[in-house]
Amino acid sequence: MTDNLRAPLAFTFMGILLAIVGFTQSWSVSLSIINLCIISSIMAIGVNLQWGYGGLFNAGVMGFTALGGLTAVLVSYDPVYEAWDKAGIGILISAIILILSITLILFAYRNISSPQFRNTSIILIIIAAILGINNFYGPSIDVIESINPAKTGFLGGLGLPIVFSWVIAAFVAGLVAWVIGRLTLRLRSDYLAIATLGISEIVIAIVKHEDWLSRGVKNVSGLDRPVPYEIELQQSEWFINLVERINYGTLDSLQTVSSRQDLLNDLIIISSGVFVKLCYAGLFLSVLLLIFYLSHLALNSPWGRMLRAIRDNEEAASAMGKNIFAQHLQIFIIGSAIIGIAGAMLTTLDGQFTPGSYRPLRFTFIIWLMVIVGGSGNNLGSIFGGFFVWFIWIEAEPLSIGFMNLLASSFEYDNPIRMHLLGSAAHLRLFIMGLLLLLALRFMPRGVIPERIQKK
Amino acid sequence: MENFELINALVLISNFVLIPALSYGSQLALATLSLTIIYGVLRFSNFAQADWMSFGTMTTILFTWYLQSLGITGGFLPTALIALPLAIIVTTLFCLLIDRSVYSFYRKKKSPPIVLMIVSVGVMFILQAIVRFVIGPNDRKFFDGEKFIIHALDFKDYFGLSEGLTIKSTQLITLIVAIIAMVSLFYFLQRTKMGKSMRAYSNNEDLALLSGINPERVVLITWVIASALITTAGVLYGLDKSFKPFTYFNLLLPMFAAAIVGGIGSPIGAVIGGYVIAFSEITLTYAYKKFFIYLLPESLEPSSLMQVLSTDYKFAISFIILVIVLIVRPTGIVKGKII
Numbered sequence: 001m002t003d004n005l006r007a008p009l010a011f012t013f014m015g016i017l018l019a020i021v022g023f024t025q026s027w028s029v030s031l032s033i034i035n036l037c038i039i040s041s042i043m044a045i046g047v048n049l050q051w052g053y054g055g056l057f058n059a060g061v062m063g064f065t066a067l068g069g070l071t072a073v074l075v076s077y078d079p080v081y082e083a084w085d086k087a088g089i090g091i092l093i094s095a096i097i098l099i100l101s102i103t104l105i106l107f108a109y110r111n112i113s114s115p116q117f118r119n120t121s122i123i124l125i126i127i128a129a130i131l132g133i134n135n136f137y138g139p140s141i142d143v144i145e146s147i148n149p150a151k152t153g154f155l156g157g158l159g160l161p162i163v164f165s166w167v168i169a170a171f172v173a174g175l176v177a178w179v180i181g182r183l184t185l186r187l188r189s190d191y192l193a194i195a196t197l198g199i200s201e202i203v204i205a206i207v208k209h210e211d212w213l214s215r216g217v218k219n220v221s222g223l224d225r226p227v228p229y230e231i232e233l234q235q236s237e238w239f240i241n242l243v244e245r246i247n248y249g250t251l252d253s254l255q256t257v258s259s260r261q262d263l264l265n266d267l268i269i270i271s272s273g274v275f276v277k278l279c280y281a282g283l284f285l286s287v288l289l290l291i292f293y294l295s296h297l298a299l300n301s302p303w304g305r306m307l308r309a310i311r312d313n314e315e316a317a318s319a320m321g322k323n324i325f326a327q328h329l330q331i332f333i334i335g336s337a338i339i340g341i342a343g344a345m346l347t348t349l350d351g352q353f354t355p356g357s358y359r360p361l362r363f364t365f366i367i368w369l370m371v372i373v374g375g376s377g378n379n380l381g382s383i384f385g386g387f388f389v390w391f392i393w394i395e396a397e398p399l400s401i402g403f404m405n406l407l408a409s410s411f412e413y414d415n416p417i418r419m420h421l422l423g424s425a426a427h428l429r430l431f432i433m434g435l436l437l438l439l440a441l442r443f444m445p446r447g448v449i450p451e452r453i454q455k456k
Numbered sequence: 457m458e459n460f461e462l463i464n465a466l467v468l469i470s471n472f473v474l475i476p477a478l479s480y481g482s483q484l485a486l487a488t489l490s491l492t493i494i495y496g497v498l499r500f501s502n503f504a505q506a507d508w509m510s511f512g513t514m515t516t517i518l519f520t521w522y523l524q525s526l527g528i529t530g531g532f533l534p535t536a537l538i539a540l541p542l543a544i545i546v547t548t549l550f551c552l553l554i555d556r557s558v559y560s561f562y563r564k565k566k567s568p569p570i571v572l573m574i575v576s577v578g579v580m581f582i583l584q585a586i587v588r589f590v591i592g593p594n595d596r597k598f599f600d601g602e603k604f605i606i607h608a609l610d611f612k613d614y615f616g617l618s619e620g621l622t623i624k625s626t627q628l629i630t631l632i633v634a635i636i637a638m639v640s641l642f643y644f645l646q647r648t649k650m651g652k653s654m655r656a657y658s659n660n661e662d663l664a665l666l667s668g669i670n671p672e673r674v675v676l677i678t679w680v681i682a683s684a685l686i687t688t689a690g691v692l693y694g695l696d697k698s699f700k701p702f703t704y705f706n707l708l709l710p711m712f713a714a715a716i717v718g719g720i721g722s723p724i725g726a727v728i729g730g731y732v733i734a735f736s737e738i739t740l741t742y743a744y745k746k747f748f749i750y751l752l753p754e755s756l757e758p759s760s761l762m763q764v765l766s767t768d769y770k771f772a773i774s775f776i777i778l779v780i781v782l783i784v785r786p787t788g789i790v791k792g793k794i795i
Contacts, residue, residue: 057570130764183779187786189570190501194712195782198775201709209768361584365577372574427588434581438558441575 007449010384017391028270031277033394035349038284039342041386044370045291045379046338051368052377052451053299054331055311057193060180062363063200064336066355067176068169068343070207070214073353075165076224077157083144083212084155090140091155091212094133101129144212154215162224166287166344173340174333176203181332185325200364207355214355221352227279233272240264243271280349287345288383291338295379307331308377361430366393369433373440375447384449392432400428460617465750467619471608477731477738479627479696482634485730486689487707488714489641489723490682496658496721497678498563500572505686506708507583510701511550512687513694514591516543517598524600532602537629540691548683554579555679563675587701596699599626626696637688638727641681645723650677658721706771710737713774717781719788728789733774740764740773 022030043061050056104125112118145153184195207214214220233239244251247267254260298304310317310327318324347353366389374385404425411418440447487509494502502508519539529535558579562572605628608620645651650673657664657674665671690704697703710733718729744762765773781788 057573183783187782190573191716191782191786193570193573194501194709194716195779198709198713198778202769202772202775205769205772209766361581365581368574368577424589424592427585427593429585430581430588431585434578434583434585437578437581438575441571441578442558442561 003450003452007380007384010388010448014384014387014391021395028273028277031274031281033391035277035280035284036346036394037387037390038281038288039346039349040367040370040390041383042284042288042291042342042345043339043367044374044382044386045288045295046335046342047367047371048335048374048376048379048382049295049331049338050335051371052382053304053307053311054328054335055189056185056328056332056335057189058196058332058335059193059360059364059368060196060198060200060203061339061367062358062360063196063203064173064177064339065343065346065363066200066203066207066358067173068340068345069347069353071169071172071340072162072165072344072347073214073220073223074157075160075168076162077220078159080147080152080154080156083147083152086147087140087143087212088155090136091144094137094140097129097132097136101125101132141210141212152215153218154212154220161226162344162348163226163283165348166341169340169344170337173343174337177333177336178329181329185328185332197360197364200360204355204358207358214353217356219352219354219356223347223351223353225351226283226348227276230269230272230276233275234268239272239275240268243268246271284345284349287341291341292379292383299379366390366433369437369440371447373436373444373447375449375451377451378447378449381447381449381451385447388448389433389436392436393429396429396432397426400432401425403428461750464617464619465747467611467617467621468747468750471619471621473738473742475623475627477735479630480693480738481731481734482630483689483693483696483730484707484710484714484734485727486634486637486685486692487711488718488726488730489638490685490689491711492715492718492721492723492726493678493682493685495715496723497654497674498559498572500569500576501712503573503576503708504580504583505711506705507580507587507701508547508551508683509686509690509693509707510587510699510704511583512543512547512683513690513699513704514587515546516540516687516691517591517596517694517699519543519546520598530601532625533629534599534601534626534695536598536691536695540688543691544684544687547687548680551679551683552676555675560675584701584705591701593701596694598699599695601625624696626692630692630696633688633692637685641685641723644681654678709771710734710774713778716778717788719790722788722790725788725790732789733777736777737770737773741767741770 018030018034021033043065046064047058047061050058105122108118108121108125112121144155147153180196180199184192184199187195208216210216211218244264247264251260251264254263299307306317306322307327309320310322310324314324370385370389371382372385373389374383375381401422404421408418408421411421487505491502491505494500494505516536516539519542520534520536523529523535523539528538530538558575559572562575602625604622605625606621606623608622611622612618612620643651645655653664653669654674654677656667657669657671661671664674690699693704693707714729714733715726716729717732718725718727741763748762749757
């Protein structure tokens with residue numbers, strides 16, 4: 001099989017799989033898988049830029065996803081004016097103290113030459129900052145969290161349309177990536193992985209426990225939606241007419257008016273769900289295509305060639321006068337920004353922000369699996385990986401339950417082994433994921449759609 | 457009365473900070489030793505480490521149950537200590553199976569460390585699935601035998617203090633087992649021929665091969681030692697607290713932090729790193745309010761909890777230390793890289 005045929009074949013195969021789900025389960029299920037597939041693909045492109053093109057192992061995907069989600073909340077939720085009035089000042093002062101002390105520490109670190117004096121002054125600044133922040137921060141968060149804790153209890157957001165947050169999420173994630181990159185990109189590749197893994201855990205700890213900012217584990221739900229609500233669709237004239245026109249044949253064949261009306265009502269309810277999902281899919285797909293197009297342009301430019309040169313031979317690229325650290329930092333920021341966008345999109349799709357649901361397995365390692373299975377160094381591959389691995393991740397559960405049922409059918413109904421087998425079926429999904437990763441690394445290390453080696 | 461205040465404060469601190477940190481530190485040190493030996497000899501960061509620890513502990517729990525069902529118990533000691541050697545054998549065999557079927561392929565190909573690291577992520581998934589499949593994701597307590605060596609109430613009565621000191625038997629067991637394991641490991645690495653050849657292999661693979669060291673044997677011994685250490689660490693941790701796969705998975709970060717803080721690849725560094733991480737986690741999240749109430753005159757008594765960081769951020773601490781070390785002294789406390 002030539003390499004040129006791989007991509008179309010892979011995507012046709014994926015289309016068939018999704019169609020099978022559409023026909024056997026329902027189109028609504030198929031579409032919700034597709035929506036998450038698209039978001040996963042965007043995340044995978046972000047990781048692929050970092051790993052496939054930059055050679056950087058970022059194990060903190062989860063952190064950037066959560067940052068994107070947090071941004072979606074902070075941009076779209078209406079501001080809680082009462083909290084701002086009563087305690088906004090305290091939070092702002094704490095933030096100013098924090099920024100001021102970080103600046104002072106950096107200043108001291110760079111400009112004081114005597115090490116003893118430098119270290120003591122840094123420690124003094126830290127102590128002063130902690131005392132100062134404690135003075136304002138603690139009381140303010142108590143006030144904020146006491147205001148209507150069942151509904152808000154946090155500062156709220158800006159009250160802007162949620163789609164806006166997708167852009168801002170890129171900047172937030174990029175900014176954090178800049179800080180992290182400055183700290184960790186000079187390290188060896190596996191140190192970087194450990195460091196980013198840790199930072200992502202810290203991000204999650206913050207969104208989980210800083211209730212004034214994100215409501216923590218109490219979750220923020222009822223977020224703004226970029227698409228119409230199902231109930232509105234079901235009542236609007238044009239939508240009912242549209243459904244009627246599409247299903248003209250089936251509706252006409254019915255004899256009585258009442259049975260026709262019943263069927264129409266059912267169809268409207270089903271179609272409104274499908275329509276909403278299609279709207280999401282359209283939105284997400286346009287973001288995916290835009291990001292894919294932009295990264296395609298960038299990576300075929302001289303800049304992209306330079307990145308690959310650095311990845312393949314750092315010393316040679318460095319000898320040619322390329323600043324390795326600066327380029328690594330750049331690609332790290334860009335990749336993380338893309339992951340941030342995907343995180344905001346994910347929260348938009350869910351309509352709620354649930355810090356407790358961020359687990360490294362689901363949000364970091366699965367994304368890695370997508371990149372490796374799809375083919376690192378090829379964005380088309382990452383998109384395919386995003387679709388394929390997400391599909392497996394979703395369908396692995398019913399499949400393993402089915403498999404366990406088959407295995408357990410030889411036992412009697414209340415046999416403890418049978419109960420255990422059925423109860424643990426869900427964990428087989430992890431096994432399938434691990435096996436997929438190991439098999440891909442062993443037998444298809446370049447992925448399903450490998451990187452194209454350009455010859456000139 | 458003044459003196460009593462001071463003694464009360466000291467008892468309070470040893471009860472809630474020193475003793476727990478010492479036992480947690482020993483558990484972490486053993487786990488980190490395992491990680492650092494794998495890193496030193498096989499040259500990759502093993503992400504499967506924490507789940508390997510769950511696997512070892514799970515095997516121990518299964519053997520403990522089996523022994524208990526036969527009526528064999530450890531008397532005043534936990535039965536798990538009898539099960540431990542059996543579990544180490546099973547875990548090691550399983551580990552070697554994984555090495556033969558997964559890791560050795562990449563070792564022979566001389567793949568870069570980052571590839572082996574990604575492979576270890578795959579192994580992590582599989583181990584996690586097996587553990588959850590066999591024993592389930594829930595909390596398990598498998599401690600039996602005598603629970604306390606010194607009980608808080610007895611201590612209070614005996615010395616007439618208002619603060620009690622509790623020493624759990626698991627804490628003493630942890631300390632004793634950890635010391636035995638560390639001493640024998642260092643003896644092995646420094647004094648025996650096999651240990652020396654391991655260090656040589658870790659230091660310079662090509663030179664070691666030239667001087668006739670059998671690489672397969674070194675790799676084998678490395679897996680055996682590493683899985684003995686990690687199983688022991690997991691069992692001690694589980695006896696002290698309880699066994700839950702997700703909690704064990706979360707120990708991965710403290711382990712990495714300890715290894716890097718101490719100097720990755722250096723066994724002595726791993727031990728130091730383990731204690732540094734454990735002590736900082738516990739000292740920084742302990743609320744010192746009561747401690748200062750004992751020490752300070754009434755007018756100066758603190759009103760807040762006197763806590764540096766909330767316990768919510770307990771495991772973030774290991775990471776903050778990690779970042780500081782990476783910036784200030786990336787080689788770690790003991791200069792690492794070789795055994």
